[in-house]
Amino acid sequence: MKQIKFAVMLVFLLTSFYNYSQEGPGAKNKVKVTGKVFEKVTKQPLEYATISITLPNDTKVISGGITNPKGEFEITVAPGTYDIKIEFISFKPTEIKQKSIQGDTNLGVVNLSEDAAQLNEVVVRAEKSTVDIKLDKKVYNVGQDMMVKGGTVSDVLDNVPSVSVDTEGNVSLRGSDNIRILIDGRPSQAINMAEALRQLPADAIDKVEVITNPSARYDAEGGSGIINIILKKGKNQGFNGTFIASTGIPETYGLSGNLNYKTEKLNYFTTAGYNYRTNEGTGLTNSQYFNEDGSTKSYLDEDRDTKRIRNGFNARAGVEWTVTKNTFWTNAINYQNNTGEDKDLINYNNFDAGRNFTGSTYRLNNADTGSDNIEFTSNLIKNFNDKGHKLTADLSISRNTDDSNSEISTSPNTIVNSTLNDQVQKQVLFQADYVLPLGKGGQFEAGYKGSFGDLNNEYFVTDAQGAKDTNLSNNLEYKENINAIYTQYGFKVNKFSYLFGLRWEDTNIQVNLLDTNDFNTKKYNNLFPSAFISYEISDQSNFNISYSKRLSRPRGRFMNPAVNYSSNINIFQGNPDLDPSLTDKFDIGYLKKWTKVTFSTSAYFEDTKDVFSFVRTPTGQLVDGIPVILSRPINLGKEQKFGFEFTFNYNPFKWWRLNSNFNFFNVNSTGENSYTDFVTGEVITQNLDNKANSWFARISSKVTLPYKIDWQLTGMYNGEQKTAQGKNLGQFGMNTSFSKDVLKDKGTIAFNISDVFNSRIMKSYTYLDNQTSYGEMQWRKRQFNLSFTYRFNKSKSDRDKNAQPRNDGNGDGGEFPG
Known part of the structure; x- marks a missing residue:
């Protein structure tokens, strides 16, 4: 326990030092710019949307940030008049020209619309990261990983951070096989789990969530954590x-x-x-x-x-x-x-x-x-x-x-x-x-x-x-x-x-x-x-x-x-x-x-x-x-x-x-x-x-x-x-x-x-x-x-848009309120 106490103290010291070095003595003169970024049609929050703040008629970004999983952002800037640009891949950007910011300012909800022209292009920067690291879990996006094309779920799991699959198909998390495997948030009912994972094709998988310390909302089973395999669910309008x-x-x-x-x-x-x-x-x-x-x-x-x-x-x-x-x-x-x-x-x-x-x-x-x-x-x-x-x-x-x-x-x-x-x-x-x-x-x-x-x-x-x-x-x-x-x-x-x-x-x-x-x-x-x-x-x-x-x-x-x-x-x-x-x-x-x-x-x-x-x-x-x-x-x-x-x-x-x-x-x-x-x-x-x-x-x-x-x-x-x-x-x-x-x-x-x-x-x-x-x-x-x-009727860069809020078993229980 001494090692844990020392680690906690060390992290607090480092973060305190980091905050001071980032904010500096002049931070007191800055104000906050807040808001939310949503998708216009589905009203779903857009995570990783970028917000850039520039001086009028200048392209140099003087401040900016990205949205969290709830689409929220908070940026500090000195009082003044600025141009604000909100962007997200494959969506039309929104610009707010010559916005006067003299105190803490809430821009409210900014709704972005899809850009059909961009959506059908194959642009390297438009690809979603193979691994999204979040505070309470890691999300592995199967569609971006070429390694598993034509493979099985076992091949998918063997590429997921913190997860290992041995030659017999047994899955372990952080070196322990004491885990719980879910499919769409529900326990798999397979009798032989290793064999079942080898039979399910990788093409049926949308993403894999790794939750190392689940909250009370999840099953108590799985001493070392939970692996949630989420199957594909098409959401594009029409037939595709x-x-x-x-x-x-x-x-x-x-x-x-x-x-x-x-x-x-x-x-x-x-x-x-x-x-x-x-x-x-x-x-x-x-x-x-x-x-x-x-x-x-x-x-x-x-x-x-x-x-x-x-x-x-x-x-x-x-x-x-x-x-x-x-x-x-x-x-x-x-x-x-x-x-x-x-x-x-x-x-x-x-x-x-x-x-x-x-x-x-x-x-x-x-x-x-x-x-x-x-x-x-x-x-x-x-x-x-x-x-x-x-x-x-x-x-x-x-x-x-x-x-x-x-x-x-x-x-x-x-x-x-x-x-x-x-x-x-x-x-x-x-x-x-x-x-x-x-x-x-x-x-x-x-x-x-x-x-x-x-x-x-x-x-x-x-x-x-x-x-x-x-x-x-x-x-x-x-x-x-x-x-x-x-x-x-x-x-x-x-x-x-x-x-x-x-x-x-x-x-x-x-x-x-x-x-x-x-x-x-x-x-x-x-x-x-x-x-x-x-x-x-x-x-x-x-x-x-x-x-x-x-x-x-x-x-x-x-x-x-x-x-x-x-x-x-x-x-x-x-x-x-x-x-x-x-x-x-x-x-x-x-x-x-x-x-x-x-x-x-x-x-x-x-x-x-x-x-x-x-x-x-x-x-x-x-x-x-x-x-x-x-x-x-x-x-x-x-x-x-x-x-x-x-x-x-x-x-x-x-x-x-x-x-x-x-x-x-x-x-x-x-x-x-x-x-x-x-x-x-x-x-x-x-x-x-x-x-x-x-x-x-x-x-x-x-x-x-x-x-x-x-x-x-x-x-x-x-x-x-x-x-x-x-x-x-x-x-x-x-x-x-x-x-x-x-x-x-x-x-x-x-x-x-x-x-x-x-x-x-x-x-x-x-x-x-x-x-x-x-x-x-x-x-x-x-x-x-x-x-x-x-x-x-479906482009490579299609984002799997959730037209409606779904429950894939990862719900709100493992996330902090905001």
């Missing part, structure tokens, strides 16, 4: 759309379309796509086994080749109805169907203590997979006035199925085991949120959310004769009901903004193993306070401190006791007795914007109890003399994490953009695990205390070359990190892409290479009492992708 075709190596094909038709009262939107993907991978595990006296007993080398084929179809259709001037109702249906084949071949090479070859075997796992997911969503918005007083209601009903069947062979034409895994999940979600502005700068919020889910999972393992293995087979029934209410109040006093909230969640979970009549019920309720304080240093800089209490519930493979049987000596099994973990989060942040530079930095501290951790223990079983090792999750104990992060956006020229993100963190975990030695019957206690430092960095450069060819290059590095039973080595990767507009800018050709050096390989060491192992895993090799995009 986009088609994208792609192909790649290894064999990949894709075709998707986005159509939109808007009238005065109704807006119809639909997205559909098909993709065929082939992912080829390799892996190895080299193990050394020891005798009781510590001498070498034997060696085992495992070589693995994997091939995963996926056929996927996804569709989304909906309509937004303007019921009255202030009431909007949107209904949509989402559908996904995926089929696939998984081939996993492992070659085992055995060696004696002298490293002499003694024999080999192999294990082939052929699996067929399939999933069918359908979801109905409904969103109702009632605006009582144009000052933010509103009521929103959301309903989501979904049904998801995941099936996989596999055959395991140890020699040609000899099947030793078969597995069947069938999962059916049903989910109903209802949410209502009420927002009431109070006075000048005050805002009250309250809401309710109910989430009711039911998952049934049948898992069978049979031997060569078709007999069921009762030790490995099970029938799991998982039911989860969560009710939540929240309230929060925000207000502003001078340059300080405050937001205080409290959320209460009641959880009822049933984990039932029907084959063994083992019934487990977990009931708990918790209060989750949150507090945010922000200080507006100037129009271009802010400082904030925040606190929230978060929770992580174990789900999916963490709680499913079904054994992953692809390897018979290294197996994984879930733990249905896991408890949730609770996290106290503290964050100190600073944001500064210049003309060409946006800089954001934060220091954060997380204190987590009952944190989840994976442990590896011997089972006492042998396969061809090799000990079988079981990996499973447990509630380890306590984990404390302290980190520092900064994001830096720089536009040195109109033709060059740079985005970078760096994160360093220290993790200190304490806990132990006990198991029974099957040979001696002795209880073994493993000390799993661990202290580790790690870091990751990402930098992306986008350059416009001659002949209007855009070139983007992204490099990322994940640093080495020590674990309780070993360490994960560092990992470097680089992606690059080129794009060119054709057909009078109605079409775009893009070519990208993912993992240019084929270097994104997960490497790790594991140290156990009787065994050490070195492993490598690469689920996806280097890929080449070529895509073509065609737009009709």
